[in-house]
Amino acid sequence: MEISLDKVATSVLFVIMTSLSCMILNWVWLRPKYLERCLRKQGLVGNSYRLFFGDTKDSSMMIKQACSEPIELSGDIVPRVLPFEHHTVKHYDGSCELDVWPYLENLSSDVISRAAFGSSYKEGRRIFELQKEQAQLVVKVGQSVYFPRLRFLPTKTHRRMKEIEREVQDLLMGIIKKREKAGKGRNDDLLGILMESNSREIKEFSNKKSVRMSIKEVTMILNEALRLYPPAALLLRIIHKETKLGNLIIPAEVEIALLTILVHHDYELWGENAIQFNPKRFLEGISKVTKGQVSFFPFGGGPRICIGQNFALIETKMALSIILQNFLFETSSSYAHAPCSIITVQPQFGTHIILHKI
Numbered sequence: 001m002e003i004s005l006d007k008v009a010t011s012v013l014f015v016i017m018t019s020l021s022c023m024i025l026n027w028v029w030l031r032p033k034y035l036e037r038c039l040r041k042q043g044l045v046g047n048s049y050r051l052f053f054g055d056t057k058d059s060s061m062m063i064k065q066a067c068s069e070p071i072e073l074s075g076d077i078v079p080r081v082l083p084f085e086h087h088t089v090k091h092y093d094g095s096c097e098l099d100v101w102p103y104l105e106n107l108s109s110d111v112i113s114r115a116a117f118g119s120s121y122k123e124g125r126r127i128f129e130l131q132k133e134q135a136q137l138v139v140k141v142g143q144s145v146y147f148p149r150l151r152f153l154p155t156k157t158h159r160r161m162k163e164i165e166r167e168v169q170d171l172l173m174g175i176i177k178k179r180e181k182a183g184k185g186r187n188d189d190l191l192g193i194l195m196e197s198n199s200r201e202i203k204e205f206s207n208k209k210s211v212r213m214s215i216k217e218v219t220m221i222l223n224e225a226l227r228l229y230p231p232a233a234l235l236l237r238i239i240h241k242e243t244k245l246g247n248l249i250i251p252a253e254v255e256i257a258l259l260t261i262l263v264h265h266d267y268e269l270w271g272e273n274a275i276q277f278n279p280k281r282f283l284e285g286i287s288k289v290t291k292g293q294v295s296f297f298p299f300g301g302g303p304r305i306c307i308g309q310n311f312a313l314i315e316t317k318m319a320l321s322i323i324l325q326n327f328l329f330e331t332s333s334s335y336a337h338a339p340c341s342i343i344t345v346q347p348q349f350g351t352h353i354i355l356h357k358i
């Protein structure tokens with residue numbers, strides 16, 4: 001029997017098209033429906049792909065609920081951008097009013113860039129600028145209508161996100177390669193220490209698969225700030241295989257969102273004054289106030305706990321002590337308390353304070 005090439009090509013195309021249609025149907029319709037049913041059967045809140053351990057899906061709503069002051073500003077609280085260079089207004093009594101938020105952003109990216117990349121800190125700072133833009137785009141995408149696999153479409157936003165990812169990767173690889181080329185000698189920054197420890201580990205464990213990398217009131221205040229406004233307002237995890245969590249059975253592929261900010265503001269866990277800023281609650285330490293429960297986790301927990309925890313706390317204490325040695329400060333009437341979440345929790349209209357030189 002003679003089989004024409006045309007017939008073979010048509011059959012192959014038919015099989016490919018049918019398989020593709022089945023896959024798309026499965027992604028877009030069957031699988032989400034199945035997951036939705038599994039979750040609903042157990043009375044769980046969430047959509048088919050994301051399961052929220054908390055009351056609401058909307059993060060800005062969540063933060064709004066969690067904040068002690070309303071985010072919608074009434075007529076008498078008007079956020080304003082301070083007019084002069086660097087948002088600073090000098091007063092006649094020698095004090096000075098400024099929005100410290102851009103300075104604090106600058107400080108933390110400068111500190112981490114210098115600590116991580118040493119002399120390459122300028123490149124490090126570019127990475128932070130890109131990451132900031134990326135955070136805005138992630139939020140934009142997160143607020144659009146959810147449709148499975150939509151992230152694969154080459155929209156303008158998705159393309160820019162990819163570009164940023166590539167540029168960050170290239171910058172990082174460039175810094176690493178430059179260091180490799182310069183050879184041994186520099187280990188007074190994080191990158192140098194990591195590279196040295198990495199090459200030591202590679203030498204020592206070359207035939208093994210895994211290569212491992214390796215003041216009280218102020219503490220209290222930092223803890224309380226981290227409790228009320230945890231920079232990472234939620235933790236996300238993807239379930240890879242069906243998992244039993246207490247009485248719940250969570251199907252594979254569901255994403256779990258653990259809303260840190262809601263746990264940190266829970267009246268049952270923190271008492272009637274849960275949403276008030278009261279550093280004294282940490283007087284006897286974290287384990288005492290949490291009664292040994294996992295109810296305070298601004299840096300996450302378990303194997304993926306924040307590796308920068310001590311770094312961040314030391315940096316904050318050092319910055320605060322330098323400021324306090326030079327200035328007294330008070331909140332300006334221009335400040336509007338409106339925390340919002342753009343990947344991290346941050347002040348929506350800046351942080352206006354009045355500094356008095358000591």
Ligand code: HEM
Pocket residue numbers: 112230231232235236297298299300301303304305306307308309311312
């Ligand atoms: C106030 C400052 C900070 C807060 C509140 C914070 C919070 C967190 C949280 C909640 C996680 C866990 C995320 C998850 O489980 O999904 C995390 C992970 C991480 N953090 Fe931080 N972080 C801070 C500063 C830093 C700094 C300064 C660095 C770097 C020097 C850093 C590096 C990391 C890294 C590398 C991870 C991922 C660890 C892993 O997945 O194994 N963080 N952070």
